Amino acid sequence: MSRRLRVAIVGAGPAGIYAADILDKAEKAGVEVNIDLFERMPAPFGLIRYGVAPDHPRIKGIVNALHKVLDRPGIRLLGNVDYGSDIKLDDLREFYDAIIFSTGASADRPLDIPGIELPGSHGAADFVSWYDGHPDVSRTWPLTATSVAVLGVGNVALDVARILAKTADELLTTEIPPNVYEGLKASPVTDVHVFGRRGPAQAKFTPMELRELDHSPNVEVIVHPEDIEFDEGSMTAIRGSKQVDMVVKTLQEWAIRDHSDPADSANAGRKRLHLHFFHSPSEVLGDHESGVTGLRTERTELTGDGNVRGTGEFHDWNVQAVYRAVGYLSSNLAEIPFDNTTGTVPNQAGRVLDLDEEQMPGIYVTGWIKRGPVGLIGHTKGDAAETIDSLLADVEELAEAKQPDPDAILEFLDERGVPFTTWEGWGRLDAHERALGEPQGRERVKVVERTEMVRVSREHQA
Template identity: 70%
Template sequence: MPRPLRIAIVGAGPAGIYAADALLKSEAAVEPGVSIDLFERMPAPFGLIRYGVAPDHPRIKGIVTALHQVLDKPQIRLFGNVDYPSDIGLDDLHEFYDAVIFSTGADADRALDVPGIELEGSYGAADFVSWYDGHPDVPRTWPLEAEKVAVLGVGNVALDVARVLAKTADELLPTEIPPNVYDGLAANKALEVHVFGRRGPAQAKFSPMELRELDHSPNIEVIVDPEDIDYDDGSIATRRASKQADMVAKTLENWAIRDVGDRPHKLFLHFFESPTEVLGEDGRVVGLRTERTRLDGTGNVTGTGEFRTWDVQSVYRAVGYLSDELPKLPFDFVTGTVPHEGGRVIEGGEHLPSTYVTGWIKRGPVGLIGHTKGDANETVAHLLDDHGNGRLLTPGAPGDDAVVDFLEAKGVAYTTWEGWHRLDAAERALGEAEGRERVKIVDREAMLRASGEQG
């Protein structure tokens, strides 16, 4: 009797769920359909949405509603709290599935090669995001002793970090932040936050909406120096070609010409300042040195030889995320991606059979969450083409129960989609008691108990 095409997806964030959705939408081309298992190292699904988006972005978190609808489909199973490769490896996955799609994303900080970056008080933005988003595998406390803070980078993550540092704990209390994060932010001493970009306003990677949201807080005074509003021919071309870039530039221009108000927390957006050294004393951050830059006509910048020292006591680098290497798969350490052609994993110039990638592990940590849909569609199209042309490996144990028996024999305490509904209900009950929509459960063991783990 014919069986469904069995697919494993490693990573149950947006990229993995979009891949599952693309498979289901192509199901009519596959007889007798598809069967999809998602494996996620966290006890809960949704990846970046749960652990990488600032808690005061409810519109972005609304994407969860659409992802829920995909995971509700009967052809999909979730195996949470399952780690690749310690709980299940590539050979195991090929034993149970016709094909494997890796969608493990990127959650580490990209390095920044400037002297002093290793000092105490110098942090990666990704680590801070994990803390305030209640990631179960990071410390429960965060040092927030600095009154003046530098954030390096002009992307949305830099904005998130700067905004959370500049807001009061009470402003964030209506969100889903857990008690330890509220307590940490309540003790935050930051009064000034300085965001630095080495190029100009036209080259900033902010989303217009996220940028404007900085100004919505009654406690944050956003300040832009009029001298930082500058454009060359390349910058003008960028604004003409991109509505988003033009909107960002206009917002910054408006802020630069207004009078500075009296809101208690100051958030400075600096352009044409390239970090050259994190200054230290007794092993701790005591300042930041930058070199003033100028536009070269193309939208890029060159150094002017003019340096400035900034009085800050902590530095957060928000210069990009980096994916972790996946055992048994080739890896490009420069780009932080798995080599591929259209999603087909490539090793030694050949396609690694039945092995695919999608999302940030495929194209790098760039673009917005919705951009992963195109990645997923391309990868799934090539997977189905390989299936139609008989290029997929034949699994030895393709039955639905085989992987369940495997995990239970290893004693893996895995969670399920039904378990997520229980965890979701538990978090909403905690929130309801405080007049909030949700209070996130942080401890992994507590998450497992609330989920009613299997295995």
């Protein structure tokens, strides 16, 4: 290819940055490329910054690898730019030969049971956004319940349960903002109940996430022996996966240990985190005036193949709040086809397909918006590799950008009055947050307000 390829990536989370990394290395294959990463947040890293619990330093360590990618000269960050309002598809086509969407999934998947809409019934993604200091959500959260239900047995469900059960002072060593600390410190919660529809062998959390529940001296994890049950399908899953085997063994160990007496003064202030299996949520109890007053579940039983069926036996739980953690859902993108059933953009190996299932020239997807919100963060590398392979195979057919000068998009954003941030601006915000944390012996204190993030990032920006 005789000209330098200009590529826009919309979304600067792990999926987008992995795609930039692989594409940037394509120069070894004889393709020269400039890459601009557009991000609607003033800061990069997406899910790592706004979707991972603050007490997960090992997972947040992925930022170090992503940081090295964004440090490269051929990759540029343009933050605080919202696709669909600040910039449209035709605008991007003007400045780029190809566009990759990597906008992820940040909305809660719905759960269709009676009462799910009551006050006190929340989506886990909304709660995660609050405790992670997302700039576009409320600074307050209604933490008034003494007993809470969390629906789902994935890693997000465990994150939500752990944050609710831990003391605020335990989290003060992390980057949580002051409003989150104050909110959690005032929380009266004593019991957190996590409910899974199927059995221990079908749980979706990882062994590391599970074991972390038991690391706090202020939280007692309780598993009931009657919930430890396996059928042939379960045993096949255990034998076929080391991860499943580790999860099951941990749960079995917890089920046979003695539990403390809540009435014992030695346990005063200690919270209880209950893991329940074979309980399918059937109704959130309460009314619109009083809010959530309980949760009704139906006991289930294994059918031999790892699936379950209802038994007709119901149990009412005395809880005052319900958090559904049954999966994330991507949001549709302006001018891009969207499958509302799967929550993905129709594509073939990352090439976006229009309503007639024809390829939209120069338009690609990667990450959760491509395949759905499944798998761990590292799994997006495979997605990115497939998408970049498709893009590189199409290089000779891509329409050349009308305005390929790298400065042209900056002038466009300035003319639109978009206060965009840059990679250098992230360096300033990063240093500012670390300085806020230093007097308290913390790595950083996250800035929450968007206007303040933009102000710090754009300070002295040329």
